[in-house]
Amino acid sequence: MRIILLGAPGSGKGTQGDLMAKRYGFPRISTGDLLRQAVKMRTPLGRKAEAIMKEGLLVNDEIVEELVRERIADPGCRKGYILDGFPRTVAQAEALKEIDGKRPEIVIGVEVPSEVLMERLSRRRVCPSCQAIYNLIVQPPKDQGQCDVCQSKLVQRSDDEPDVIRERLKVYCEQTEKLKDYYLRKRSYRPVDGRGTIEEIFRRIVHILDEALGKDEMRRVET
Numbered sequence: 450m451r452i453i454l455l456g457a458p459g460s461g462k463g464t465q466g467d468l469m470a471k472r473y474g475f476p477r478i479s480t481g482d483l484l485r486q487a488v489k490m491r492t493p494l495g496r497k498a499e500a501i502m503k504e505g506l507l508v509n510d511e512i513v514e515e516l517v518r519e520r521i522a523d524p525g526c527r528k529g530y531i532l533d534g535f536p537r538t539v540a541q542a543e544a545l546k547e548i549d550g551k552r553p554e555i556v557i558g559v560e561v562p563s564e565v566l567m568e569r570l571s572r573r574r575v576c577p578s579c580q581a582i583y584n585l586i587v588q589p590p591k592d593q594g595q596c597d598v599c600q601s602k603l604v605q606r607s608d609d610e611p612d613v614i615r616e617r618l619k620v621y622c623e624q625t626e627k628l629k630d631y632y633l634r635k636r637s638y639r640p641v642d643g644r645g646t647i648e649e650i651f652r653r654i655v656h657i658l659d660e661a662l663g664k665d666e667m668r669r670v671e672t
């Protein structure tokens with residue numbers, strides 16, 4: 450089984466991905482992490498990516514696809530895996546089919562109204578020293594304005610300011626609308642209400658995945 454996570458910035462899909470990984474024993478593969486790791490390990494792909502990023506450009510599809518291809522060839526992914534941050538476009542979704550086409554897939558779309566996303570993202574604070582992320586509502590620091598880990602003064606990232614957030618969400622919607630349509634047509638898209646607590650949202654996801662994985666299991670027994 451392949452699980453694809455879709456969700457806007459602030460939808461909490463990363464947190465849900467971690468919970469899913471724990472419950473089902475599938476690795477969560479985040480393309481952001483893959484890239485950072487490849488750069489750190491100075492692999493051939495990592496060096497290529499680093500050169501592109503140094504010029505301030507976006508890493509192209511081929512590199513990201515190659516990283517995903519390498520990662521899902523890992524024996525740890527045989528039973529299943531969770532993709533977070535890939536695919537982002539219909540072209541990438543098609544590439545994924547080329548890479549690993551036979552696997553049944555389900556797309557979990559964590560849907561949150563944009564005004565709720567605005568609210569959540571504008572309450573985000575980061576630690577400039579250790580990069581820990583807080584949310585003044587959902588995950589506040591113990592001491593107001595101070596990092597729990599290293600006691601530095603928390604700041605708001607410039608890309609979490611209202612105008613920038615609005616623009617980021619707009620770009621995200623335009624990008625993913627087509628991808629969502631694509632998976633809707635393939636009947637693999639499952640919308641999940643992304644409002645409420647982390648536990649509430651996770652229960653909705655588990656409800657969908659337990660059923661899908663049960664069917665997948667039955668199909669394997671039959672054949």
Ligand SMILES: [Zn+2]
Nearest residue numbers: 576579596599
């Ligand atoms: Zn810190």
